[in-house]
Amino acid sequence: MNPAPPGPPANGPALPASNASTSPARSRFAPSPTGRLHIGGARTALYDFLLARQTQGQFLLRIEDTDRKRLVPGAEEEQREALEWLGLAWDEGPDVGGPVGPYRQSERTQIYHEHAQLLVRGGNAYACFCTPDRLAQVRQEQQKKKLPPRYDGRCRDLPAAEVHARLASGEGHVIRFRTPREGTTTAVDLLRGPITVENASLDDYILLKSDGLPVYHLAALVDDRLMGITHVLRSSEWLPTFPLHVLIYQAFGWEQPVWVHLSIFLNPSGKGKMSKRGAGETVAGAMSIQVLDLRAAGYLPEAVINWIALMGWSLDDHTEVFTLPELVQAFSIGRLNASPAAVNYSKLDHFNGIHIRTLSFDELAHRLSPFFAAAGLGTSQDQLRRIAPLVQERIRTLEEAVEIAGFFFRDDFTPTPAALVPKGLTPSASQRALERALEAIRSLGDLEFEPLEARLRREAADLELEPGQLFSVLRIAVTGQAVSPPLLPSMQVLGVDIVVRRIERAIGILTLPV
RNA sequence: GCCCCCAUCGUCUAGUGGCCCAGGACGUGGCCCUCUCAAGGCCAAAACCGGGGUUCGAAUCCCCGUGGGGGCACCA
Numbered sequence: 148m149n150p151a152p153p154g155p156p157a158n159g160p161a162l163p164a165s166n167a168s169t170s171p172a173r174s175r176f177a178p179s180p181t182g183r184l185h186i187g188g189a190r191t192a193l194y195d196f197l198l199a200r201q202t203q204g205q206f207l208l209r210i211e212d213t214d215r216k217r218l219v220p221g222a223e224e225e226q227r228e229a230l231e232w233l234g235l236a237w238d239e240g241p242d243v244g245g246p247v248g249p250y251r252q253s254e255r256t257q258i259y260h261e262h263a264q265l266l267v268r269g270g271n272a273y274a275c276f277c278t279p280d281r282l283a284q285v286r287q288e289q290q291k292k293k294l295p296p297r298y299d300g301r302c303r304d305l306p307a308a309e310v311h312a313r314l315a316s317g318e319g320h321v322i323r324f325r326t327p328r329e330g331t332t333t334a335v336d337l338l339r340g341p342i343t344v345e346n347a348s349l350d351d352y353i354l355l356k357s358d359g360l361p362v363y364h365l366a367a368l369v370d371d372r373l374m375g376i377t378h379v380l381r382s383s384e385w386l387p388t389f390p391l392h393v394l395i396y397q398a399f400g401w402e403q404p405v406w407v408h409l410s411i412f413l414n415p416s417g418k419g420k421m422s423k424r425g426a427g428e429t430v431a432g433a434m435s436i437q438v439l440d441l442r443a444a445g446y447l448p449e450a451v452i453n454w455i456a457l458m459g460w461s462l463d464d465h466t467e468v469f470t471l472p473e474l475v476q477a478f479s480i481g482r483l484n485a486s487p488a489a490v491n492y493s494k495l496d497h498f499n500g501i502h503i504r505t506l507s508f509d510e511l512a513h514r515l516s517p518f519f520a521a522a523g524l525g526t527s528q529d530q531l532r533r534i535a536p537l538v539q540e541r542i543r544t545l546e547e548a549v550e551i552a553g554f555f556f557r558d559d560f561t562p563t564p565a566a567l568v569p570k571g572l573t574p575s576a577s578q579r580a581l582e583r584a585l586e587a588i589r590s591l592g593d594l595e596f597e598p599l600e601a602r603l604r605r606e607a608a609d610l611e612l613e614p615g616q617l618f619s620v621l622r623i624a625v626t627g628q629a630v631s632p633p634l635l636p637s638m639q640v641l642g643v644d645i646v647v648r649r650i651e652r653a654i655g656i657l658t659l660p661v
Numbered sequence: 662g663c664c665c666c667c668a669u670c671g672u673c674u675a676g677u678g679g680c681c682c683a684g685g686a687c688g689u690g691g692c693c694c695u696c697u698c699a700a701g702g703c704c705a706a707a708a709c710c711g712g713g714g715u716u717c718g719a720a721u722c723c724c725c726g727u728g729g730g731g732g733c734a735c736c737a
Contacts, residue, residue: 179737214736279735286734295663296733321735339666348664348733356735363737387665387732410667411731417672420730454673457686461674465685484674487730491672494687504700541699551698600696607696618696630698 171204172377176230176237177367179211180222184229185436186490187382187412187421190455194409195380196235197456197478204377208240209370210251213360229438233448234471247374252366259361262369262399263322263354271398272354274310274320275302298323298351322355324364324395332390337407338485344390352391368392372401378480383408407480410459410487412436417489434492441495445518445546447506450499458488468501496543503542508535515548522549524556533640537632552632555640558649560627564656569619572612578657580610580620585650594639594646624653 174195178188199206208230210223227242239245249255266272275298286296303325314320326349333343354365361369371379385392386408396403412421421436435441441451453469460483469477503511512531515538519526534555538548554560568577583606591598607617622634625646631637638646 177737181737211737217736275735282735290662293662336666342665344664350733353735358735360735362735367737382731382737383666384731384737389665408666413730415672417729458673461685463675465675467674467686486667488674489672491687494673497687500700538699540701543699603696613696615696622697628697632698634696 169202172198172202173205173207173375174199174378174380175207175209175371175374175376176235177209177211177370178226179214179217180226181214181217181219182222183437183439184226185421186438186441186451186455187436188226189229189233189235189438189451190412190458191380191382191409192230192235193233193452193456193474194407194460194478194480194483195378196237197474198378198380198480199238200475201478205238206235207245207374207376208237208242208250209374210241210253211363211367212251212253213362213366215253215358215360225439229442232442233438233452252361252370255366255370256360258373259355259365259369260359263361263365266324266354266395266398267322269398270325272322272324273303273305274314275323275351275353276313276318276320277301278319295348300351303351319357321353321357323351324354324391324398326351326391326394332394334389334393335403335406336386336389337405337480338483339408342386342389346390346394349391349394352388354395364388364391364395368395371404372396372399376404378405378407380407380409383411383485405480407483408485409483410485412458413487413489415490415492421490436490445544445548446495446499447502447514447545449502449505450495453498453502454495457494458490459484468498500543503545504540506539508532508539511535511539515545518545518549519553519556522553524549524553526556530555530640534632534637537636537640541632551628551630554626554628554631555637558645562623562627562653562656564659566629567620567623567653567657569616569623572616572620574657576610576612577620578654580607580612580617581624581650581654581657583610584617584621585647585654588643588647588650592643594635594643596635596639600635620653621650625649 176188176192176195178184184192196206198204208227212218212223223241230237237243239247239250241248241250244250252259263272267274277298282298285299289296302323327346330346331343332346332349333341335341352364353362355361370376389406389408393403413419414421435444438451442448449470452471452474453467456469456474456478457467460478462477462482466477506514509532512528512535515531515535516526516528519531534548534552538552541551542548564574567581568574572580584603587599587602587606588594591602593599603617603621604614607614610617618634619629622631623629625634625638625641641649
């Protein structure tokens with residue numbers, strides 16, 4: 148869980164030794180357990196992780212579970228699993244603890260109450276007794292009049308005595324922030340510079356709900372402060388309330404962290420936000436945006452990391468293939484991009500192919516195993532190790548290996564007569580080709596590449612066939628597929644007995660009356 | 662409706678006033694290699710949203726449009 152800071156890349160490209168002298172950053176990924184981890188969240192966590200690692204700082208995981216209505220059982224565990232799969236290990240968190248815990252907001256309510264009280268005492272927040280019904284009504288009227296929907300301030304300046312009395316009587320209430328009504332507030336985002344808004348355009352946001360639990364505007368800020376977070380990386384969906392957060396920090400008298408609002412991900416079409424919170428599970432096409440779905444679809448964590456790292460960040464030297472340790476070296480928070488990015492799955496495929504090809508045969512075999520198992524095919528590490536070289540450069544996902552190499556582990560396919568007769572051949576020509584190939588294998592007694600290939604080519608010439616035509620018929624007979632890994636090496640893996648049996652079967656199919 | 666953000670090939674992007682008649686990557690097309698499919702190599706098509714400024718000079722700075730996106734909850 149707490150790995151040593153990664154060393155320099157073993158054999159990657161020479162990367163600039165960036166930020167080596169920067170002071171340690173404390174970053175945090177703070178998901179709500181209301182759903183699954185999607186690539187947008189994963190990318191935020193990645194950048195948090197990279198920043199912390201490259202500055203020898205800490206990366207924390209904090210669970211923002213203050214909305215009990217939206218809580219999804221198991222979501223926290225699911226998200227942690229996804230993070231771990233990606234290799235984004237946190238230094239402090241609900242499961243591993245740490246010096247500034249607890250790391251689950253539902254276990255910190257006392258802290259939020261104290262801080263809300265601090266604000267109230269300082270005159271920066273107040274108790275509000277308005278009911279949700281009334282608020283909804285107010286909002287409705289404002290919308291009818293085309294006014295910006297905002298709290299009308301009914302409880303903002305209640306006499307102290309009245310407030311005390313109502314509080315004492317136990318009347319339900321919330322705590323609201325007393326947003327200044329005049330002037331402007333300037334919030335500084337690392338990627339965008341200063342953003343100035345009229346305070347009047349801000350609302351008196353609720354800080355503490357009537358159930359006693361805080362909302363984000365209180366909890367996240369208090370926690371970031373108390374947990375010593377130096378860099379707040381979050382979605383740009385927070386930009387509209389960013390000035391409010393600055394105001395709250397000011398009300399507490401706290402120095403602000405470095406604020407970084409990450410661009411959002413757009414649908415592959417470029418139209419609309421990739422994920423509507425709480426809703427969208429998948430996007431157009433069959434491709435999911437959920438990290439664990441990507442795993443199930445046969446993507447490597449290395450590829451997913453590489454892919455999302457480059458959606459909003461880049462190096463100016465054209466390097467595009469990175470491992471996680473290389474990213475730790477190369478990453479630079481100042482090179483983050485503020486514009487929204489449309490997700491591009493074909494690029495994921497590309498990176499996946501590249502990272503699959505960097506795996507050792509043993510490692511590839513190991514990662515392939517669950518996919519064959521899921522397809523109901525029994526394999527052994529040894530068998531997979533032998534087919535790994537044959538599939539490595541022709542699969543884009545691990546899943547595809549089952550498609551292309553399933554025939555190694557399955558004997559139940561029966562090529563149709565039509566399939567056994569490629570374009571330009573007759574059934575009898577196919578049959579003759581197979582018979583000659585069978586003869587060749589039998590007379591050679593083994594499947595050694597050079598002799599067998601030479602022999603098969605001679606047979607093809609003899610039959611006045613292109614070598615490709617003979618290989619093609621043989622391929623169908625032996626693999627059941629028109630497309631397969633290189634035929635001869637595949638046959639070697641299968642062994643003489645199976646190969647002979649399959650060729651005989653194919654000949655049998657061709658001699659059957661139509 | 663109001664507020665905010667963003668704007669370079671189809672997509673991800675490089676570019677921080679001259680090195681740019683704009684570079685890379687994915688994807689697409691072609692060629693080479695080749696027992697299929699890939700992988701690999703080579704080549705090609707493909708963009709500075711529009712209009713005004715500033716400047717000797719603008720993709721780069723400013724303004725206005727336009728387009729896209731986000732937000733406007735006792736959600737985060």
